[in-house]
Amino acid sequence: MDGRGILQGLAVTLKHFIASYVDDFKRKNRYFSEEGVKYRSSPEVEGIFTIQYPEERRILHENFRYIPFLVYDEGEEGQRDIRCTACGICAKVCPAQTIWIVRAKDPNTGRPVSKPAEFYIDTTLCMNCGLCAEFCPFDAIIMDHDFEIAVYDKPDMVFDIERLLRPASYYQQIRPTQYAQKAAEREAKAKAKAARRGAARTK
Amino acid sequence: MKRPNGDELQKPGYDIPDELKGSVVVTTLNRLYNWGRRNSVWPMMFGLACCAIEMIATAASRYDLARFGMEVMRPSPRQSDVMIVSGTVTKRMAPLIVRLYNQMPMPKYVIAMGACASGGGPFKEGYNVVSGVDKLIPVDVYIPGCPPTPEALLFGLMKLQQKIEKQSFREVYTKPDYIPEPVLGPDLMDPRDYPKIREYTQKKLEALQQQAAQAAQG
Amino acid sequence: MAQPAVAASDLEARFSDILTPDTRKGYEGYIVKPEGLLAFAKALRDEYGYDYLSSVTGVDYLPNDMMEVVYHAYKITGGPPLVFKVQVPRDNPVVPSVTSIWPGADFQEREAWDLLGIRFEGHPNLRRILLWEGFWGHPLRKDWREPYYEGEHKPFKQRTSGPHFWHEDHSPFGKNVDYPPGFDPYTWEPETADQILYESVVQRTRKPEQEELHSEQVVVNLGPQHPSTHGVFRMIATLDGETVVALEPVMGYLHRNHEKIGERNTWIMNIPYTDRLDYITAMSNNFGYVLAVEKLMGLEPPERAQYLRVIMAELTRIVNHMWAIGFLLNDLGAFFTPALYAIEERELILDIFEAASGSRMMNNYMRFGGVVRDIPEDAWDMLVKLVTDRLPRKIDELDRFLTHNEIIKSRCLGVGVLTPEQAIALSTAGPVLRASGVPYDVRRAEPYGIYDRFDFEVAVRYHGDVYDRYLIRIDEMRQSLRILEQAIRDIPERGAPILAGKPQYQVRVPAGEAYGRVEGPKGELGFYVVSTGKANPWRYHVRAPSFINLTALEAMSIGNKVADLVVILGSIDIVLGEVDR
Numbered sequence A: 001m002d003g004r005g006i007l008q009g010l011a012v013t014l015k016h017f018i019a020s021y022v023d024d025f026k027r028k029n030r031y032f033s034e035e036g037v038k039y040r041s042s043p044e045v046e047g048i049f050t051i052q053y054p055e056e057r058r059i060l061h062e063n064f065r066y067i068p069f070l071v072y073d074e075g076e077e078g079q080r081d082i083r084c085t086a087c088g089i090c091a092k093v094c095p096a097q098t099i100w101i102v103r104a105k106d107p108n109t110g111r112p113v114s115k116p117a118e119f120y121i122d123t124t125l126c127m128n129c130g131l132c133a134e135f136c137p138f139d140a141i142i143m144d145h146d147f148e149i150a151v152y153d154k155p156d157m158v159f160d161i162e163r164l165l166r167p168a169s170y171y172q173q174i175r176p177t178q179y180a181q182k183a184a185e186r187e188a189k190a191k192a193k194a195a196r197r198g199a200a201r202t203k
Numbered sequence B: 001m002k003r004p005n006g007d008e009l010q011k012p013g014y015d016i017p018d019e020l021k022g023s024v025v026v027t028t029l030n031r032l033y034n035w036g037r038r039n040s041v042w043p044m045m046f047g048l049a050c051c052a053i054e055m056i057a058t059a060a061s062r063y064d065l066a067r068f069g070m071e072v073m074r075p076s077p078r079q080s081d082v083m084i085v086s087g088t089v090t091k092r093m094a095p096l097i098v099r100l101y102n103q104m105p106m107p108k109y110v111i112a113m114g115a116c117a118s119g120g121g122p123f124k125e126g127y128n129v130v131s132g133v134d135k136l137i138p139v140d141v142y143i144p145g146c147p148p149t150p151e152a153l154l155f156g157l158m159k160l161q162q163k164i165e166k167q168s169f170r171e172v173y174t175k176p177d178y179i180p181e182p183v184l185g186p187d188l189m190d191p192r193d194y195p196k197i198r199e200y201t202q203k204k205l206e207a208l209q210q211q212a213a214q215a216a217q218g
Numbered sequence C: 001m002a003q004p005a006v007a008a009s010d011l012e013a014r015f016s017d018i019l020t021p022d023t024r025k026g027y028e029g030y031i032v033k034p035e036g037l038l039a040f041a042k043a044l045r046d047e048y049g050y051d052y053l054s055s056v057t058g059v060d061y062l063p064n065d066m067m068e069v070v071y072h073a074y075k076i077t078g079g080p081p082l083v084f085k086v087q088v089p090r091d092n093p094v095v096p097s098v099t100s101i102w103p104g105a106d107f108q109e110r111e112a113w114d115l116l117g118i119r120f121e122g123h124p125n126l127r128r129i130l131l132w133e134g135f136w137g138h139p140l141r142k143d144w145r146e147p148y149y150e151g152e153h154k155p156f157k158q159r160t161s162g163p164h165f166w167h168e169d170h171s172p173f174g175k176n177v178d179y180p181p182g183f184d185p186y187t188w189e190p191e192t193a194d195q196i197l198y199e200s201v202v203q204r205t206r207k208p209e210q211e212e213l214h215s216e217q218v219v220v221n222l223g224p225q226h227p228s229t230h231g232v233f234r235m236i237a238t239l240d241g242e243t244v245v246a247l248e249p250v251m252g253y254l255h256r257n258h259e260k261i262g263e264r265n266t267w268i269m270n271i272p273y274t275d276r277l278d279y280i281t282a283m284s285n286n287f288g289y290v291l292a293v294e295k296l297m298g299l300e301p302p303e304r305a306q307y308l309r310v311i312m313a314e315l316t317r318i319v320n321h322m323w324a325i326g327f328l329l330n331d332l333g334a335f336f337t338p339a340l341y342a343i344e345e346r347e348l349i350l351d352i353f354e355a356a357s358g359s360r361m362m363n364n365y366m367r368f369g370g371v372v373r374d375i376p377e378d379a380w381d382m383l384v385k386l387v388t389d390r391l392p393r394k395i396d397e398l399d400r401f402l403t404h405n406e407i408i409k410s411r412c413l414g415v416g417v418l419t420p421e422q423a424i425a426l427s428t429a430g431p432v433l434r435a436s437g438v439p440y441d442v443r444r445a446e447p448y449g450i451y452d453r454f455d456f457e458v459a460v461r462y463h464g465d466v467y468d469r470y471l472i473r474i475d476e477m478r479q480s481l482r483i484l485e486q487a488i489r490d491i492p493e494r495g496a497p498i499l500a501g502k503p504q505y506q507v508r509v510p511a512g513e514a515y516g517r518v519e520g521p522k523g524e525l526g527f528y529v530v531s532t533g534k535a536n537p538w539r540y541h542v543r544a545p546s547f548i549n550l551t552a553l554e555a556m557s558i559g560n561k562v563a564d565l566v567v568i569l570g571s572i573d574i575v576l577g578e579v580d581r
């Protein structure tokens, strides 16, 4: 009990204090650059650890998930081809029961078609678990990276289909690996189907 | 007449039109006042559930709440400006949250952090969960997410700053200062609802009695 | 290891009048008649060595009109459990309390009373624990419906076939409330609940034997708004001067009805919910739950998934202990610097979690039969660097920073002592148990997953005070690193399967019961699940380590100063999400 332990501890604090300045000298581009942010989220980091959101942003990993969104493919005439077929798997698997789907009806026959007319995600319930995206067979619902969605009014937290739709290009941009992988899978499937059909025809 | 915009007013030497003089003093003061408030929002140190962990992480070195003048987490409601409701509001906790809110001095702000505080979240159907803190006290900013990442919380706080900045003197004090505390009975009871509750339970009783009578007859 | 079967024939013969084997398909253990329970339990503890009662819980078998209380008892020297059950009629469920034999059953029995309405005769303090005195009904009963009732189980119909609605719009009060028929709010006295509480603490106060100095005792209420940095937890202490003479933890301020919701959920839906139990250690919670369900399903995850699970669970342990130490120091008054250093490492580990699972805290990473996705390559590189270089360095630094600090020593040494006998009797688990000199670790005592392959030591310290509970966490982090190094070395190459079978959202779980337990960072985390073969669990119970560790809080605190209460609480390391569930 002679205070040596305290001094030892204080030495650690001092080291941290000094490291933050030393590191500033050692590294150029330490702040406000992608390189700097990368360094500050790597295991090598010493010294200052802060990432100064909103000027700097943490590099979100591709797999990061927040609220889901719906994907549409941009058609040739600029129309939006919604990938969702209103199969309801996401609504069934959603643990918080956050997803409401209303099927579209054929305007002529009145029969339900496989497109959603309305699609709601209630973000006051959504637990960002990602199960909906995981089990969607059409790669139509994807977990977003956008977390800047704070609002002033509660009704704004219920996202309707307009709020949820995002183009496939956005999807590709935030999750390139998954996008490529799923696209390849789809292609393979389509090919297999075509081959089967072809085989059937030749028979 | 050309309307002076805020930035110009800040510059020295701008001469204020005579007819505006009275109001201009108010707006500049207001701006100064809001600028001060905006940059020293002290949150209450008060965490409820998972989201509180992210709130603490926000205060820690990677996100550093101090950059926003908010690092002074006050354990006492008397010294705080904003209550970050970080987590599930349960019925058992509800009276205490309202009490804490009542104890905060005006002007006060409430942030509902995360799905639970906004609307019950994944636990909404639970029997002990309040469907969002807005059922108890007025909320200024809602942050979706479960839990909102620290950045999302920071974004929410910046939204609050924007809101504060736009407020005029008059608006600042329009919030209810006192809200009657709910009471824990067989379920959570708002004292303002008592007549309604009695009516409801009476009706229920009558229905039951009727049923019993019918059963006895048939 | 000794199978209970060795003693079984012996047991059956000896207690043939009160004991029958449980022959239902998928069930194990014995059914004990309530009359004979106490004698049976006493013999189990004293003669057969089952001195550690891990879990007590109830199940409501509505179709059979029966309530069942399930006990899981272990030997503190390791080995599988002895499961026994007591069955009582549903309309008058009375079971003798085993608190006189295993005091650790205290809170668990209170919980079963609170949620299921099973009365435990002889319990010294049978009051509600998670809900408040006066609550209407016992919510875990199968015929009890919550105000927002929408269906017996998910998925609910309205979701795939209708526009969005909010539950509260259907409620007459616009809120999540309901009241019993004929109830009159004007005659309700809200203070009674608190009075009962205070009186129960005062009553238990033991008068000092020698009353040389006459001093008055005061009842002090701490919390629930943050007595420390551990969430909404409340303590009521009786003080004699500054010394604590009786203490009662009051909880339930974060009771989120995990189990009721869990029984409405499908099997897979519960995985993300377990994340929110102990929200600092989501990965371990996932592990425990999938383990229990895999037991029922008879599923074995592939190698690589096994390793990934271990890696994630051990990283979680480091995260948790970092956090616990940081905030223990906070409670000691070293405001935030140690916590800041600790959180820094936590953030780096969370980056790995985020890359692998998608979320920093709520990982939802494990699935029945494996894990959801392989860890990406960049995250793997980071993991290797962290484990081999940074974390050992940082743990040493933390050690240097705090361990020999005289202030910490003088505040922690000899404070909050728990003897090994008490620790076992009170069913404490994890670091609390091991700091009291009992080297019990589920990873060793009953290895699960692939833990039998790793070379590590069960950390143990012998004084049972706050200081040892701090040291043991440092020890455990070092052991975790050891396991991690071996796991990184031995893991099968990338590309090996990580999931047995196809990803499925509707799993088939055969009828039966299972108890899966893992050594979570806070102690033994157990999941008791009962399946009827349907899409959702019939019973889903969590044996939460921090909840049961709190049973020991009074024993630790008595005789200490009130100023140390917060530190003692901090040293148990509770997380309210798990305590209250």
Ligand code: SF4
Pocket (backbone or CB within 6 Å): A068, A090, A093, A094, A095, A096, A097, A098, A099, A121, A125, A126, A127, A128, A129, A130, A131, A132, A133
């Ligand atoms: S992320 Fe989870 S909670 Fe949210 S909509 Fe998808 S499945 Fe539902």
Ligand code: SF4
Pocket (backbone or CB within 6 Å): A127, B049, B050, B051, B052, B086, B087, B088, B113, B114, B115, B116, B117, B121, B122, B145, B146, B147, B148, C276
């Ligand atoms: S919103 Fe999610 S993270 Fe936040 S308290 Fe609720 S369950 Fe926990």
